[in-house]
Amino acid sequence: MSVLKHIGKNNELPAVAVSPSNFNSFVVQLLTERQYRVEVWADVKGGKNGWTIIRQGSPGNLEEFEEIVFDTCGETQETPTVVCVQIVSDGAGWRVGLAYCDNTLKIIGVCEFLDGDQLTNLEAALVRLGTKECVAAEDKMRSPVEGKKLREIFDRCDVVLTERKSRDFSTKDINQDLNRLLGPESCKLINMEDENALSSAACLIRYLDLLSDESLHGKFKLQELKLDRYMKLDKAAVRALNLLPQAQDGNRNMSVYTLLNKCKTHIGSRLLLRWIKQPLLDPQEIETRLDLVETFVNDVQLRQSMQEIYLRHVPDLARLARKFQKQSKATLMDAWRLYQFVQQIPSMRQALEDCETSKGSLMKEKMVDPLKSLEDDFKQYERLVEQSLDLEGIDNHEYRINPNYSPDLQRLAERKEELRRDIESERKKAANKLGLGEEKVKLERNKDKIYIFRITRKDEKVLRGKCGSFSVLETRKDGVKFTSTGLRPLSERYKEADDSYSEIQTSLVEKVVEVISTYAPAVESLSEVIAEIDVLVSLAHVASNAPTQYVRPLLSPAGQGDLILKESRHPCVEVMDDVSFIPNDIELLRSSSRLQIITGPNMGGKSTYIRQAGVIVLMAQIGSFVPCSSAEISICHSIHARIGAGDNQLKGVSTFMQEMLDTSSILSSATDKSLIIIDELGRGTSTYDGFGLAWAIAEHIASSIRAPCLFATHFHELTELEGKAEAVTNRHVTAHVADGKLTMLYQVRKGACDQSFGIHVAELAKFPEHVVEMARQKAEQLEMFGNASSSNEDAVGEPASKKRKTDEAAGEQGDHEEGSRLILQFLKDFSALPFDSLAPSEACLRVRQMRDEMASKGNKFVESLLLQPA
CATH class of the missing domain: 3.30.420.110 (MutS, connector domain)
Known part of the structure; x- marks a missing residue:
């Protein structure tokens, strides 16, 4: 690549010269990674106004750069x-x-x-x-x-x-x-x-x-x-849920797509990608896929033969069909590649037909019969390729028309061969005249396709004095190139015959490609069948070769049944190096444990636990077996996830605002047929505000949306929702503390976490000792203060003022619950405001009025939140 230059009028246009290979690389990067538009201009007419666009593309329209993109990206x-x-x-x-x-x-x-x-x-x-x-x-x-x-x-x-x-x-x-x-x-x-x-x-x-x-x-x-x-x-x-590889992820292999993609064909890999983004809702369609996956799971020999014999060498049929449709891009090599696979269809179909399975009728309907029909469709295609292509030339990677395909072509081929023999005879005569061995006089064709002789510079002296018979054309490091009075007319006649041959062959190639293009619909149909077989075999391969084998899920219609996953595992985490995964049960029962609040130490496995539920449900609905010992799954119409707390600073969105946007989307679109996954909601604002929002949102999901929900939180006070809101239960991730050392057990148990492990986690993170010690002292002081307050309130014979405090404490819980309802109503009203059509001053006034109305209720819990500094 050259240095940056400025061209054009007043040197306003920055420019750089690049090689063709670098050009291709830059175009691909601009279109697929940077997501820019690209225009290619050329001086077609010459002169100042001769520049015009000859190619253009955009991230969604790669039509004119398709070959470059696919050749570079795969x-x-x-x-x-x-x-x-x-x-x-x-x-x-x-x-x-x-x-x-x-x-x-x-x-x-x-x-x-x-x-x-x-x-x-x-x-x-x-x-x-x-x-x-x-x-x-x-x-x-x-x-x-x-x-x-x-x-x-x-x-x-x-x-x-x-x-x-x-x-x-x-x-x-x-x-x-x-x-x-x-x-x-x-x-x-x-x-x-x-x-x-x-x-x-x-x-x-x-x-x-x-x-x-x-x-x-x-x-x-x-x-x-x-x-x-x-x-x-x-x-x-x-x-x-890490469904697709993300360019910014440090480990791209952690995606569900990468895990499941053991496809042997490019068309299969692309179909799997669509399946992951489009999980099914129809129980019958899902069961059909599961039946076929189960067939390949049970028949190891069939699965292996599909992957290692038949699918491994399948060309990209979708791209071939596209080339056939656009005849200008199709070549004889494309025709040959399709021919090679078409010949494999009968044996592939027979292998599927011979499979002994209770799902034989389904296999016949989905795979065997379509392949049989396509096998018949391509018989004429096979005959066309065998007659029109020079099969002997293909062995030398030369794709050309068979001379016997056309009388004119055959006549010219015979003429060329005759002239080639005469030229070879002339070479031997030249060697004899020069007194050199035949092997020392080489026969070559120059850039104009004219035959010439070449000898080494060491033998140049033999040409001297023989100018009448030989003419030296040029002398270079690789030797002396010359011709003879006998070679010159033979070479010219050969070139004429060769040009005529090429002209006729070009015309015949166009006609053959035109006929082949009529098979584009059949190639598309073949592509669909093979891609589906490839994906189903890939899912069976993953299920059979996992660290612990997957199982077939039992499905119930949306809105019915429960989510019960026994010994469930996160499929991506369990295959990581040096990981011994601890399985856990997940039970979301509509009647009793619809919403689970999960507490426990950071790094204890809360996020993995709630994510694996979403991943397993999605895997089941694309027709895959799942990583459990048993699985009962109620079909979900949607999965909503609020996980992680990261700023989106490039778009001007803070951590807390991003949380609120995601959560608002969940509250407005989730139904009782959804699965909701929330992790650590309420970070990025004050502890009081964060806890109040988390409580109100969890209560709303439990009582109004009534969707199965896994709610991981660092607010231990949120566990009090159990028993106060319908179908809310507590779970916690376990850890073991001995001799001041914390060991994560990664097991999920019933009930709330009975202690905080924040200081122990700080030790694991190698915090400075004096920081850890100071944190421990402050925690002990707060705990002593809390214990002293409890002791005073529980003392026998306490004064009337103390008893009043106890009575007041009994009423605080009611204020808390009523305040949570007020906050939730405020959030609903806030999200309903038409900010797009309100002036900033009017919007602020409306929000202030809503705030004052909420404060006028006299709820002490709300008042305590409003007194907190912004």
């Missing part, structure tokens, strides 16, 4: 999705129209739905689709209401925003545009009343310029995104 690179969004206010919420495009699978998807104030359904849809780029109308993004909400969602999902003119969302020509891309029959499936979805589709077609490539006309399929078919996952849950 075939497992996830196909990016670009989504167009249109939102319109609909009374209490929003009506969202959405359209997306998957260029690899040739899918145009549409969806229109109602959403709440926080657009949680839109966020779940963006996560589910693996969205890299969103297109929205300029006027919407400039609106203080719609624009602000959309930007928050896009930022949270790490999605690049592209703004387009409102006219691009016009639906004037949408019918004919979709007819050309989908075909008239597919267009009948569109609900023309979904105006927002159609306007988004119109913008998507214009933005991606889909109509300009006639080879794509009629090739797209229509797909309706059904939000009620898959589990709802927002970005916070995906990150909290």
Whole structure:
């Protein structure tokens, strides 16, 4: 790479020269990691105004850089999705129209739905689709209401925003545009009343310029995104459960995707990624997947043969289908790669058919019959490849047309061979004339494809005095190159024949590729079948080769049954080096232990314990076995997670504000069919405020939302909720203290933690001794103060003033409970304020009025919180 230069008018444009290989690397990094847009300009016409864009791309549209990206990142690179969004206010919420495009699978998807104030359904849809780029109308993004909400969602999902003119969302020509891309029959499936979805589709077609490539006309399929078919996952849950590898994570191998991805094909790896982001809700669909996984778990030989014999050498069928559709990119090598696998289909199908299993009919329906049908579809393809390709040349990695495929080509091939023999004879004559051994006179073709002779510089003297027969062309370090009166006309005739041969072969290659392209739909179907087999075999492999074997979960419909996981383990943690995982039971019973408050020392395993519940539920709903000795799982419509307390300073969001945003999203969208996971809520503010919020939120989840919930906390006082709120129970992680030393036992037991281990954990973290000692002294002083107060209150014959204090203490609990309800109501009212449409001064006034109203209730617990410094 050269140094930075400045070019253009007034040297305003910084520029740098890069090599072709560096260019490819930079383009990939800009598009996939930095998420920039890239334009490639060229001086096509020459002169000052000759520059024009020849290629352009964006994070969601890699169409013109596809080869570079896949060649650099590998075939497992996830196909990016670009989504167009249109939102319109609909009374209490929003009506969202959405359209997306998957260029690899040739899918145009549409969806229109109602959403709440926080657009949680839109966020779940963006996560589910693996969205890299969103297109929205300029006027919407400039609106203080719609624009602000959309930007928050896009930022949270790490999605690049592209703004387009409102006219691009016009639906004037949408019918004919979709007819050309989908075909008239597919267009009948569109609900023309979904105006927002159609306007988004119109913008998507214009933005991606889909109509300009006639080879794509009629090739797209229509797909309706059904939000009620898959589990709802927002970005916070995906990150909290470590479902996907994160670039910023120190250990990328800790993700659920990495753990489960033992796929042997690129198409399988990409399908697994979609399954993880789209857990199923239909019990029958989940059971079907589990039946097939169980078949591969039980049949070790079948599983191993699938992975080691049949799947290992499968090409990227989805990309091959795409190349066949775009005939200009397909090659004879692509045709040969497909041919090699197609020949394996019969034996692969037979291996599946011979499997002895009680699920034989299901195997036949899902795998054997589709492969049998495809096997028949490709018979003609096999004959075409065998007739048209030069199979002998392929052994030397030369992909060309078989000369016997065309009489003209065969005639020219024979002519070339005849001339080649004459040229070889001329070489021998030249060696004889020069008095050199035949092996010393080499025959080569120069850059103009003309045959020439070459001898070493040491033998140059033999040419002297023989200028009549030989002509020296050039002398270089590697030798002397020359020709002869006999070689020159032969070489020219050979070049003419070779050029004619190449011209005819090029024409034949185009015709063969054109015929092969008609098999693109069959290749797509084959890709879908093989990808699903690969994922199911991969899930069976992981289940069978885990440190302790996984089990098949027992499922119950959403809203029914309980979550009971016996000897459950975190699947990612248990496979880490030097880890001996301690399994724990998890029981969330709707009637008695719906919400569990987990206390215990830091580093004791609380976070791992609550995370593994979410991971196991998700694994079950994608059709995987789970890391337990037994598992009963009630299907969850959504998983909500608030884990960790980290600032998002680049976006101006503090630790506490991030907690409140995440928690507000949970409270507004969770239902009794959700699973809620909360870890250490209330950090980042004062102890009193944090405890008050944690209490109010936990009580609301238990009494109003009534969803199964694991609530890990450092507020030990929160354990008093047991017995005061419905179906709340306490759990604690155990630790052993001996001789002043703390040993984590990582076991979860019933009841609340009976002591604090903060100072012991500080010792484990190698705090300075004098700091630890001072902390111990202060803790002892506070404990003595507390004991003294208790002793005085319990003394026999205490004075009337002391008894009044005891009576007052009995009433404090009631104030506490009533205060928690007031705080929760304040939070609900606060979240309902239309901040987007209120001026800052008016917003402050409304909040102050709400605060004064809450204070006017005279609740002592609330008053104590309001007196705390901000």
